[in-house]
Amino acid sequence: MSIHLTLPDGTQRAYEGGTTGYEVASDIGAGLAKAAVAVSVDGETLDLNRPIDRDGAFSVITENTEEGRAVLRHSAAHVMAQAVLDLFPGATFAIGPPITDGFYYDFDIGRPFTPEDLDRIETRMQEIIEINQSFDREELSIDEALEMFEDQPFKTEIIRGVDEAEGAGTDGVSIYRNDAFVDLCRGPHISSTGRLKAVKLMRTSGAYWRGDENKPQLQRIYGTAWENRKALRTYLNRLEEAEKRDHRRLGVELDLxxxxxxxxxxxxxxxxxxxxxxxxxxxxxxxxxxxxxxxxxxxxxVAKADLWQTSGHLDFYAEGMYPAMELDGGQQYYVxxxxxxxxxxxxxxxxxxxxxxxxxxxxxxxxxxxxxxxxxxxxxxxxxxxxxxxxxxxxxxxxxxxxxxxxxxxxxxxxxxxxxxxxxxxxxxxxxxxxxxxxxxxxxxxxxxxxxxxxxxxxxxxxxxxxxxxxxxxxxxxxxxxxxxxxxxxxxxxxxxxxxxxxxxxxxxxxxxxxxxxxxxxxxxxxxxxxxxxxxAGAFPAWLAPVQATVVPVADRHTEYAFEAAAALGAGGVRAEVDAADETVGEKIRRSITQKVPAILVVGDRDVEGRTVGLRLRENDEEQRGLSLDEVVSDLSGLCAPPR
RNA sequence: GCCGGGUUAGCUCAGUUGGCAGAGCAUCUCUCUUGUAAAGAGAAGGUCGUCGGUUCGAAUCCGACACCCGGCUCCA
Structure with missing residues (x-):
């Protein structure tokens, strides 16, 4: 019996029944096979080593796509769980899905994880990755699975959930085994742990079982995994970049x-x-x-309690309200x-x-x-x-x-x-x-x-x-x-x-x-x-910038003209400040740049004489000199106008 | 609210085993009068988050509280 697969480019190929995704990928191209982490057949994602037994649309999921990274991350989560179970005998584990940019796994080890634990876990993960264990899929009946995970209360709860949710062809569950470690999992997974080239544990936190604050709190470990070291580095740089944009930090830096x-x-x-x-x-x-x-x-x-009673807030929103104030002999008011x-x-x-x-x-x-x-x-x-x-x-x-x-x-x-x-x-x-x-x-x-x-x-x-x-x-x-x-x-x-x-x-x-x-x-x-x-990142559009222009006098003798220029800008609706501090021009320019001021005007001897300015705009650091003050005022006043 | 980690000068952060509180930037003063991303020198600046405890002695150890950070839950 042969199977017929339709590739993304529309071409059709026929293979022996039972050919694996990896073999098909290799047949298409060696490079593709190397980058492959899973395949998609007829809308279902499958492990590379799983025999294909039906016709349909076929595509290879490569490690440098979001779908492919999810496979890597999911596998990394398994490796992390394996490491934790190795290192913490008696640990129970709950769920460990891939998420945006990473993965997590929830555990109960009877205490929180410490930063040192995280180091040990990461080291153990590296060992598991180096021995390149294969991920092997098996299918079990519900009863077999319940028996296999009898010491794992969270797993058995999930299995019972699958049992109840039957339909969708789930009369059993699948597990993935690498070495002695077995996890309940739908897959797909990478073929072996050695495919994990760039994994890093990020942080720990408490997390409620099933996201319910009335249920026990587990210990979650977040990690990230990428197709190679470079992609990981790029991600870590992105995090740093985001940190630089943090509004709490910029609020201080920009004095907002x-x-x-x-x-x-x-x-x-x-x-x-x-x-x-x-x-x-x-x-x-x-x-x-x-x-x-x-x-x-x-x-x-503030308003009287009666109003909040009528509106239903006291019945439906009381938790979100500040407690009542009592005024006028017992009358209750709420903010x-x-x-x-x-x-x-x-x-x-x-x-x-x-x-x-x-x-x-x-x-x-x-x-x-x-x-x-x-x-x-x-x-x-x-x-x-x-x-x-x-x-x-x-x-x-x-x-x-x-x-x-x-x-x-x-x-x-x-x-x-x-x-x-x-x-x-x-x-x-x-x-x-x-x-x-x-x-x-x-x-x-x-x-x-x-x-x-x-x-x-x-x-x-x-x-x-x-x-x-x-x-x-x-x-x-x-x-x-x-x-x-x-x-x-x-x-x-x-x-x-x-x-x-x-x-x-x-x-x-x-x-x-x-x-x-x-x-x-x-x-x-x-x-x-x-x-x-x-x-x-703090560089607001000009109409929103608190200071829209700084005027920098080159030396003390230019300060008067600088204030004149600032006044002209002000008359044109531009919020301008003069930086008359006893500093070098370079320092004053730097200060305005750091403060993300949209326009910097520099005035020196020639400008005083010719009623001109030097101009440097935030969007490009090339300076222009000897521009007419009046024209600059009119240009900036356009630049700083609100959209409507 | 829950789990974990924090809080030292305005900011960023050092501070060893419990033994006189530190740096850089910012601030102030003086010198320099400057043409496009940091001139030089000096000075000042601290209830070590708060309260309590242990100790001859606490920034350091313990506890409570406040506030912050990362998550969970919740949400504009």
Whole structure:
């Protein structure tokens, strides 16, 4: 019996039944076979040494692709587990999958791993790699597997899970054996441990079994594995690069904000330069919202317990709220974790007509959330932050159009800040934990999906991840080094209009219930600044740079003219500073470059005489001399103008 | 909240077995008057996160708390 394989280029080849993937790869080319870690046959990935017994599309998975690296990493995880079980008798092990850029494995050794343990494990792994053990696949029945792993409670739990999830042709499980080490695993794996050329253990941490904080906490070891030493080095350099972009570090270096420990966890103070950056962002936000049919409102930071009771926050969100303050003889007040109830009160301040809808109330609303102590992370996860928050009150009929408008608006805003790659998550209903009619949910989910499709935004459906009151879209951006950040959120809300008994008079003069859309575009100004800092590595677009131009006098006698030039820039709307310090020109240039100032102007004798300047722009370090001051002012004032 | 690691000058970090607290950068002063990524000299700067304990003696050992970092869980 022969098998027929279709290669990616469309050519067909026939082989004896039982030919292995490696043999096919070798037949195609020796180089390909050398780089191969697995093959894909008819949509299924197989070990190289597994006989192929069916026809279909065939491709070779090579070690320098993400799919191939996942195979390497998965195998590295096995080797790590083998090393741990060797070194720590009685250890139990749970799961060890490949992840982005690496792998991990969860263990229970009765105590945490120490850095020294990590060294020993890595050394043992190297030994295992050097003896080049082969990975051998076997298939077992559920009962056989349960017996084989009887001392491994996590493994038996997984096996029972496979048993219950039968269907998909799983009446048994596969295991991979290298030497005395056996692990439950679907595969595929590399043919032998010697294929691991560049493995490094990175860190340890606690991790809950099955990600559930009510289950026991295991000890996780993270590692990384690459096809060769060079790729590993490149990855480690990338980590260093990311560290240099860290917004907490750059916040100090650029004097933007800080997190004084006297203040408290998760709380930032904004220094003058950070304050200016924020102000630019907030001004932009207010301007564009006003230009897009929003009405600007303001609400206080605290409200009585009753309001939070009505809104459902005390029932559903109490954990995220700061504890109550008692005022006025027992009256309880809460600091706001969200702005919605206030906007609802504005809506309710008088009776509303369908003619006013959609009513879009917008606020830069500062909220406080009691984040658990282990989760705060600079500006990206703070306890106090300001949302560019709006609540849109719309009729059910207008909801679809409004969502489309909204999505266009979101993308415009994000693009204005320099992001151009987006992905969305559409979170749908969890029937167990939600309110509202099926019809409304379905309409809402369809409307969200339609809006996403019309905006040509790639999205994934997150089943059951919607909030209890409605489905939502979360928008993620990709930054300059490919990381994904969640910024915008758009949530439909059927609950609050009910809770607060919101109505409007329809054209037929009937009381109808509006739908609320809760949305934040930047998300929170704090997080947004954090993401911007990391995206631009602190070199903000000129319109956002706290200092847009530095004027450097060559010697003391040029200082007066330098201030004149700075004043001219200021009059042209450019934020300019004079660096009149008693330092060399080289040092002053260096300081401005380090501070990522977009434009540096140098003025000396000839400039004073001819009313000119020397100019050096951040984007290229070539200097120009003798440019007319007036022209430079006009150019820079264009360069520093906000996008709208 | 959980697991682990931390906290020494404004910043980055040394500090040996428990025995007088250190460097570089930044700051201040003076000299130099500078043309595109660090001029020279000097000075000042510390409750060693906080509180308690052990000790003749604690930055160093122990405990609690605060804050930070890496994860888990959670999330804008």
């Amino acid at each position: 904000y800080s997190f004084p420990s006297d203040l408290g966890s998760g709380l930032a103070v904004w220094h003058p330069k950070g304050g200016l950056l924020r102000k630019e962002i907030e001004d932009y936000s207010r301007r564009t919202h006003l230009a897009h049919g929003y009405e600007y409102v303001v609400s206080p930071h 706001k974790p969200m702005n919605c109830p206030f906007h609802i009160l504005i809506y309710k301040s008088r009776s509303r007509s369908y003619r006013e809808l959609p009513l879009r109330l917008f606020e830069l609303g500062t909220v406080y959330r009691y984040e658990r102590s282990g989760v705060v992370h600079g500006l990206l996860r703070a306890r106090g932050f300001t949302q560019d928050d709006s609540h849109i009150f719309t009729t059910v009929d207008d909801m679809g159009d409004e969502l489309q408008r909204l999505l266009d608006f979101v993308l415009m805003v994000l693009r204005d800040f320099g992001f151009d790659e987006f992905e969305a998550d559409l979170s749908t209903r969890d029937p167990e934990k939600s309110i509202g009619s099926d019809e409304l949910w379905e309409l809402a989910e369809i409307s969200l999906a339609k809006a996403l499709e019309r905006a040509q935004l790639p999205y994934q459906i997150a089943h059951g991840e919607g909030s209890f009151y409605g489905p939502k879209i979360d928008i993620h951006v990709k930054d300059a080094i490919g990381r994904r950040w969640q910024l915008s959120t758009i949530q439909l809300d059927f609950a609050q209009p009910e809770n607060f008994n919101l109505t409007y008079a329809s054209s037929g003069n009937v009381r109808e219930r509006p739908v609320m859309i809760h949305r934040a575009l930047l998300g929170s100004v704090e997080r947004f600044v954090g993401v911007l800092v990391e995206h631009y």
